Amino acid sequence: MNSSPALADLPQIERRTLAETAYDALSDLLASGRLVPGDRLSLRQSAAALGVSVMPVREAVSRLVADGALEVAPNRAIRVPVLTVAEFRALAETRMAVEGLAAARSAERRDAAELAAIRRAEAAFRAAAAAPRPDGARAVALNRDLHFAVYAACGLPPLREIIARLWLKAGPMINLDLRAHPERIVGGCAIRRHAEMLAAIEACDGPAAAAALAADIGDAAEFILSRGRLRET
Template sequence: MDLSSLVTPVTRQTLSGDVYKQLSELLMGGRVMPGEQLSLRTIAQSLGVSVMPVREAVNRLLSEKALELMPNRVLRVPTMTVSQFREITDIRVNLEGLATARAAELVDENGLREIEAAHDRFLRESLLKKPNEANLIALNKELHFAIYRQARMPMLLEMIEALWLRIGPILNYDLRSGSARVTEHVSADHHDRIFSALRNKDAAGASKALAGDLRGAADFIVTAGVLVADADSPSAVPTARPIPAPQPAKPARRAHGLPVR
């Protein structure tokens, strides 16, 4: 993967925070795949920064289980078991359903216009003969968070973002080009029902439509066979270990602690 085509070189002084934000966007937007390997040096070169702020941002993502460090020191996007995926889906239905219901109660005309514009962009892309997979995934995220922001619950929004850090790469499989959910406009139909309920101030209807969207996507992903069988889950392997800093006494040691790929 050519990271330089997906990120913007960092120039501001809050380097670690900027690196974290861009990596988070890649994960939440489904721009990287489960099992995909990354390296600190590649990320640093793509962003135009030193390895230090990248290590700090990556350690934060490791603690949030959005990335994992394998026993061979390889940094990668985590895979997910069926039971983990179902658990996250149940949590998402509750948290994102709450945000959607609250949005239906509080959304004003400006908010409705923002949501409708995001919905229209997703719909236009999905109606193309060959929709762009990356655009669909990004536009889906844009629409969902346009809705959730209208709930005006910042702590709830942070919780939802934390879940999307872990679920984002998996959503590649829901909106990939050629899937029935894309060609039959299933997601767009769910979005249309959500927007109609929001416009009518129907909190229960909006939450129900959102649940249908999330569970429909989850069912497709489970049946697609792209998740790890629970019996094969490497649950005993710790995944949140921080990347060690360079050791001054051993100058021959690689500063980033990871193989360059």
């Protein structure tokens, strides 16, 4: 039996939706720091975890490879890239400029509800750091929550989209800092930098907010570089 030609005009809604869902889920794993550089990603295991077929996961992975957030190894394995020192420095410098702009804009235009959300996120990270045995994985997630609470108030959706793509690469690298070295949560600079950023946003001081945000990224970058876990070339 021949199928109706009209069927060819129907959009593949379900498949496209599943691919977007898979992309969002895998992006969250990367941005939230639940994957580290060098981790491998199985298409079949990812599909099983999401309850979908392999096809939408393959499409999502292809997008993430195009984004530079994942890479295909010579043996065809999908993995989180291990950046070179130069690549990491470039990523950190770009983040300081782009995310600093977002922090400055947020300080200058945030409303009461957005400021309250930033305060809650900063308090949550500070409370996690005060725990007797800080949970590195939770600290990574709370750090991301605070940063994105700040960026949500910048009023520039295209800027937030750029930052979201940067964090696909930054999340696993931040994991090398807070999650691998939970002592940094208590003794590091993150709490102080977060407090400085919050104070600047409360005071509507854009330059100070940008400076605190850039210092936060820079402090973490220097620590990661000091651990010698990046490729030289």
